[in-house]
Structure formats: structure tokens, C-alpha cells
Amino acid sequence: MRVLLSTYGSRGDVEPIAGLAAALQELGADLRVCAPPDDEFVDVLARAGVAPVPGFAPLRDWVTKLKKQPATDPARRAAEIIETAKRIVSTQFDVMAAAAEGCDAILATGLFPSVAAAQAVAEQRGLRFACAAFCPRFLPSEHHRPYEYPTRPHPPGVSDNRVLWQHDLQTQAALFGEGINTLRGRIGLAPLENLRDPIITRRPWLAADPILAPWQPTDLRDVVQTGAWILSDERPLPAELIAFLEAGTPPVYVGFGSMPMQALKEASRLAVEACRARGRRVVLAHGWAELDLIADRADGLAVGDINQQALFRRVAAVLHHGGAGTTTAAARAGVPQVIVPQVADQPYWGSRVAQLGIGASDGASVPSFDGLSDSLAKALAPETRARAAALAGTIRVDGAATAARLLLAPASV
Structure with a gap:
């Protein structure tokens, strides 16, 4: 079975993907990994025995440049996010469309526009698709509030988490809808009014330890908690x-x-x-x-x-x-x-x-x-x-192996 793993994010996104890649290879899977082309991420993935297909841009250069820019007003910052999301989703789709040749399944993590691009490749080609998060906060539940985007704060005085997750739907549409639906139109897919749910899916995976980050059952999402994806590190200390x-x-x-x-x-x-x-x-x-x-x-x-x-x-x-x-x-x-x-x-x-x-x-x-x-x-x-x-002694160390078995099992995603 051939699997495409995709992420566009920091070391905290890339290293778990490397852990999953190592576990998949132990089970005999043929792998392709799309990740930022930063040298340190290439080194991390090399420890798992894979060479990445380079994604959108080196993350460190891009993020460092953003942090050094002077503060702008919320409207301008929102416009910058929208334009960046357009570039990410378009570029990532083109990269992953080529990388997905011959693949049977795609698993994606990282920034939402990159996950959206991976989901579009899977939908266009009829491939199995799984979305994974590394923290409960990014998955809908009445038990916690959603991530608050800097340009789209939560409505003042609202404490009902279900209402806040509805606001999150509106935020995703406002910031990412134009870029994602422009891409979908370009490749012959129908536009999405509700962006979040088809992209993160009704059954996303939570790659976090159940003691450190327990998932509480909710009717908002049927989450599969695998445990954290840990890449073994055998490097000697200097x-x-x-x-x-x-x-x-x-x-x-x-x-x-x-x-x-x-x-x-x-x-x-x-x-x-x-x-x-x-x-x-x-x-x-x-x-x-x-x-x-x-x-x-x-x-x-x-x-x-x-x-x-x-x-x-x-x-x-x-x-x-x-x-x-x-x-x-x-x-x-x-x-x-x-x-x-x-x-x-x-x-x-x-x-x-x-x-x-x-x-x-x-x-x-x-x-x-x-x-x-x-x-x-x-x-x-x-x-x-x-x-x-x-x-x-209670922290699970088999999360990557658990996720690998699920990904390779027939009709599991």
C-alpha cells in the first residue's frame, strides 16, 4: 500500500509525521511525505528513512519574516492571511497532486489551507483521507473553546462552546474560503460553504497522549485518539x-x-x-x-x-x-x-x-x-x-504504531 503523508507546520508537526512514517515502513508501507523543505526537517525525516517532497516554502524563513513585520491593523492583517492562504492551498495542491500518483491514502496535518489542499487531492482522485490534530483544541467539542484567530476574536460575552464553534465555521470561511473554493473550482470540485467539517472530516484523528490530553466524548465529532506519534531518537549527546x-x-x-x-x-x-x-x-x-x-x-x-x-x-x-x-x-x-x-x-x-x-x-x-x-x-x-x-510510566509509546495499523486497515478512513 502506498501512502502520502502531508504536513505544513513547525518541528512539532513534522517530527510526529516522521514517527508515523517510521511505523508505517515497519509494516511494509510504501511512503511519500510532503513537508516544508527546511534543512532541519529534512534531517528529522531522514531519521525515519524518508526524503520529503518539498512543500510551499521553508517554514523558518517564512515565519521569521512574518514575526519581524511591523504590526498592522486587523483588516490589513486579515487580508494578508487570506492572500497567504490562497498561495499555500494552490501550491500545496500542485505539489501533492504530483506526489499522490499511485497512492491509496492520504493523511494530512498542519496549517488548515495545506490540509484543505490534501483533502482536495484525495476527493478528486477518490483516495482514502484522514486528518490528524496534535491537540484537542483544534477539534470541535462543547468541552473546550476553539482556537481564536488574531483577526477574528470570539464574540464578546459568549461562553457557550457550541456557539463558539459555529463562529469558528464563519472564521474559516472568511479567512480561507476564497482560496480553497478557487482551487476547488480550478480542479472541478464543487465549492464548500462549510469548509471545516469536510476537511477535518467527521472522524478526525487525535495524535496526543490520552493522559496528557484526554478526549471527552461529544456529538460534535467522532474522534479517534491514537496516542502521540513519537520518533525514536538514538543520536548521542554532544x-x-x-x-x-x-x-x-x-x-x-x-x-x-x-x-x-x-x-x-x-x-x-x-x-x-x-x-x-x-x-x-x-x-x-x-x-x-x-x-x-x-x-x-x-x-x-x-x-x-x-x-x-x-x-x-x-x-x-x-x-x-x-x-x-x-x-x-x-x-x-x-x-x-x-x-x-x-x-x-x-x-x-x-x-x-x-x-x-x-x-x-x-x-x-x-x-x-x-x-x-x-x-x-x-x-x-x-x-x-x-x-x-x-x-x-503511563505515557503511551505506541501511538504511531496504532495510527499506522489504522491507516493500513481496509476502510478505516
């Missing part, structure tokens, strides 16, 4: 990092992953100061914000892309942005977490870590020294470490 770890007490890891916001430079400085104020050494990840230690001191080390699965087992706490992948990796390692959420699903993961008692998050995207210090104190408390260690 010699310099091993020497640093062995030279003293376990440090705190500080990293914000694929978040390019320049404000994170100040956040990382405060985080390092808060760690040092508590007598803790620091491992700081450069990430997309190109973070670095301000002072060259023996109690800190800055690193590039490293094996988090190996490192997190050797640190005192993980202070991060709250991406699904980093949250799951820290939970698997049994290490406490401090989450400083920035966008999208990150506030959700911060709230879950706090609710489970395996870390702390005050929800502030622009943290203060006092806030970080208080959160660190909670995370470093013995009882928090004990809860984190106990939870580690």
Missing part, C-alpha cells in the same frame, strides 16, 4: 554537553523551540536569571529565536538541536514554550515542566501540566522574573518531581 552534565548537579533546560519571537530573548534571560537565583545550572537551546547566554559562565551551556529524549532524563526541570512534542517528551522523561505559552495550542498544554501537578504555568506569554521564579519553585518541589516520575 561530548561538551555530557561533560557539562557530569560536572555538577542536574541543570534546568530552557528552550522555546520553533518560536522565532524576538521577545523570547528577554524571556530566556529572565529564565536563566531565575534558575541561577535558585542555584540551578542551565542548558539553553538556541532555537529559532537564536537564544544565547549573555554571560560566559561555567554554570550555563548553550546548545543547538539535540536529543531531547536523552537529555530530559538528566535535567532537573524543562522550561519551554509548551509545544505538544516538548510537553510529551518531558512527560515521558518524568521531569517537571514550566511552560511559557506563546501561541496556538501552547496555553492548553500549560494548563494540562498545571492540572496534572507535573509542573507549572501562569499562562503569561511575556513572563516576569517573579512569575518564572514562582513557577520554578513549584516545578522543583519534591512532590512535583514525584508526580512527574509517576506519570512517566
Whole structure:
């Protein structure tokens, strides 16, 4: 069976796809993967034994450029989103239409216009199609609110989640409808008035751990929760990092992953100061914000892309942005977490870590020294470490294998 996997998103989107790709290949599937052509994503997919078909544009360059642009008024920003969505859905369709030759099924994740392009390829060719999300927040349910787009805020005073998910339908149509329906007309498909439901399907997949992110039953969507898709990482830690770890007490890891916001430079400085104020050494990840230690001191080390699965087992706490992948990796390692959420699903993961008692998050995207210090104190408390260690053994590691079997089973999607 030949399968096309598609994503257009950050490392948190690409690495789970790589995990699924590895599991599918173990079951004998023939694979094609469409992903952003960033060098680091090519390296991640190479660990799974696949070379990606390059998608729309390198994500890091595109996102970093967007973040550096001056703020614009909501109407202009909405127009920019609409035009970008048009380009993404058109380009991604052309790429995936070529990649899907000979395929039997398509699974898509990532930005909605890219998923829409994948769904259009599947519909046009009569292929099986599955849509997957990595956080419950992106799937309709009366138990949580939908993602709030910056140019389309939720109606003031509305607390009924069902009403908010109806508003989400209107938002999808306003921002993405023109681009998606223009594409569908170009390829001979009928336009969609309700964009969201045919694209994410009535039975989407939730690739998240059921302890970290439990799905509550709802009549709004019949969700299949597979567990998180984890790519095994066998890379050795750099010699310099091993020497640093062995030279003293376990440090705190500080990293914000694929978040390019320049404000994170100040956040990382405060985080390092808060760690040092508590007598803790620091491992700081450069990430997309190109973070670095301000002072060259023996109690800190800055690193590039490293094996988090190996490192997190050797640190005192993980202070991060709250991406699904980093949250799951820290939970698997049994290490406490401090989450400083920035966008999208990150506030959700911060709230879950706090609710489970395996870390702390005050929800502030622009943290203060006092806030970080208080959160660190909670995370470093013995009882928090004990809860984190106990939870580690409950995290499922078979999510990718479960999803691979479902995808290859007849009539499963």
C-alpha cells in the first residue's frame, strides 16, 4: 500500500509525521511525505528513512519574516492571511497532486489551507483521507473553546462552546474560503460553504497522549485518539554537553523551540536569571529565536538541536514554550515542566501540566522574573518531581504504531 503523508507546520508537526512514517515502513508501507523543505526537517525525516517532497516554502524563513513585520491593523492583517492562504492551498495542491500518483491514502496535518489542499487531492482522485490534530483544541467539542484567530476574536460575552464553534465555521470561511473554493473550482470540485467539517472530516484523528490530553466524548465529532506519534531518537549527546552534565548537579533546560519571537530573548534571560537565583545550572537551546547566554559562565551551556529524549532524563526541570512534542517528551522523561505559552495550542498544554501537578504555568506569554521564579519553585518541589516520575510510566509509546495499523486497515478512513 502506498501512502502520502502531508504536513505544513513547525518541528512539532513534522517530527510526529516522521514517527508515523517510521511505523508505517515497519509494516511494509510504501511512503511519500510532503513537508516544508527546511534543512532541519529534512534531517528529522531522514531519521525515519524518508526524503520529503518539498512543500510551499521553508517554514523558518517564512515565519521569521512574518514575526519581524511591523504590526498592522486587523483588516490589513486579515487580508494578508487570506492572500497567504490562497498561495499555500494552490501550491500545496500542485505539489501533492504530483506526489499522490499511485497512492491509496492520504493523511494530512498542519496549517488548515495545506490540509484543505490534501483533502482536495484525495476527493478528486477518490483516495482514502484522514486528518490528524496534535491537540484537542483544534477539534470541535462543547468541552473546550476553539482556537481564536488574531483577526477574528470570539464574540464578546459568549461562553457557550457550541456557539463558539459555529463562529469558528464563519472564521474559516472568511479567512480561507476564497482560496480553497478557487482551487476547488480550478480542479472541478464543487465549492464548500462549510469548509471545516469536510476537511477535518467527521472522524478526525487525535495524535496526543490520552493522559496528557484526554478526549471527552461529544456529538460534535467522532474522534479517534491514537496516542502521540513519537520518533525514536538514538543520536548521542554532544561530548561538551555530557561533560557539562557530569560536572555538577542536574541543570534546568530552557528552550522555546520553533518560536522565532524576538521577545523570547528577554524571556530566556529572565529564565536563566531565575534558575541561577535558585542555584540551578542551565542548558539553553538556541532555537529559532537564536537564544544565547549573555554571560560566559561555567554554570550555563548553550546548545543547538539535540536529543531531547536523552537529555530530559538528566535535567532537573524543562522550561519551554509548551509545544505538544516538548510537553510529551518531558512527560515521558518524568521531569517537571514550566511552560511559557506563546501561541496556538501552547496555553492548553500549560494548563494540562498545571492540572496534572507535573509542573507549572501562569499562562503569561511575556513572563516576569517573579512569575518564572514562582513557577520554578513549584516545578522543583519534591512532590512535583514525584508526580512527574509517576506519570512517566503511563505515557503511551505506541501511538504511531496504532495510527499506522489504522491507516493500513481496509476502510478505516
